[in-house]
Amino acid sequence: METRELRYFVAVAEELHFGRAAQRLGIAQPPLSRAIHRLERRLDAVLLERTSRAVTLTEAGSVLLREARAALDAVEAAERRTRRAALAATGRPAVVLATKAGASSELLAKLLDAYAAEPDAVAVDLLLCGIGEQEPMLRDGRADVALLHQPFDDTAGFDVEELHTEGQIVVLPAGHPLAAREQVRAAEVAGLPDLPLPRWPGRDGTYPDGPGPRARDHAQLFQLIALGRACWIAPQSCRAQLGDDLAGVPVVDAPQVTTVIAWPPHSRSRAVAGLVRTATRL
CATH class of the missing domain: 1.10.10.10 (Winged helix-like DNA-binding domain superfamily/Winged helix DNA-binding domain)
Incomplete structure (x- = not known):
């Protein structure tokens, strides 16, 4: 065919x-x-x-x-990676790293700084993605390597190294009664009639049915939460993005989130190998 x-x-x-x-x-x-x-x-x-x-x-x-x-x-992935390999051969090497915008910010900053200090480092082109976009970007060759988050992102078919594991919090309006609690359970969050969980688009761009508002990115979602229109269960590291109008409370029975660095198993890129090596040393 x-x-x-x-x-x-x-x-x-x-x-x-x-x-x-x-x-x-x-x-x-x-x-x-x-x-x-x-x-x-x-x-x-x-x-x-x-x-x-x-x-x-x-x-x-x-x-x-x-x-x-x-x-x-x-x-398409073969075409994109071949073009980047050709650029590298002409003295313009680069590695494309995809990561979810607003996620693992501290880890990402440490990784980029540590890799830049390596003697064989090349330029890192950063793709800041929406929810769930970094995995298809890695599959179709728009990215050479990606930071993914288990259990939410599909890592099947990739080589991965685990970098960091953390719990989750529920992000609430600062004045909400649950915001004063030391911890909550997922069932309590799901039972909040006035603060439904958001709906994120699937890979085809459509939203699942449900009562929650449609979410596109973190900035929009945080504003909805501050206005009392939603809540959100998110990795604990997102605390760094919360303003005074938002609160984060640990959800003790939410699944742990593991950030991994992922790349295609057939990759022979020295830049990818160097970036992965740096990430595992953090």
Whole structure:
């Protein structure tokens, strides 16, 4: 299969409409339809059920969609990493580090300072991401290495080193009755009718159903909490970002959060190896 065919199929499978998929791809609909027919003949499988009213994925189509996305991500990652390797060969080496904005700030600052002091250090391009964005950036080659947070981020398929483990707190308006407590339990937080937990977007950009407000980033969420519209269970290190209008109370039964440094197992980058080595010595 060619990458062009996979891109065509992914567009149709995601749009479930040949016209919209053709518009997204910037081609006419007839050649797109012919390309999908050729792909089905080559695979000897029906990938899409077509009626006059709808297009739906078959079981085989669902499998190919999952595999095609992974294959296209791998191709894009190879292109990006090859370009960076070419730049390194011309004397302009750099390593791209992805991390969640506002998370592990103290650890990140220590890592960057310690690595900059290494004799073989190269420039570090920092990608500050939204919630859950650093893992797909590492998978698709936009980043060479990332700081991820277990159990929230998926580390399957990466090499990882654990750097730091911490408890979690609930972030509340400073005047809330629970803010005066020394500790709380997760059930107490979940039972706050006036302060629902926020909803974060998934990888496809959609929000799950629920009563909590839609959250995009920490700054927006902290303002919502200060206004009495939400609360949030977060790693203890986020205390450093809390203003006087917010309070953080330990949640004794919340799962521990472990920050790891992660990189692709096939990486042969000396810069990545050096950054990982520095991180494990902190």
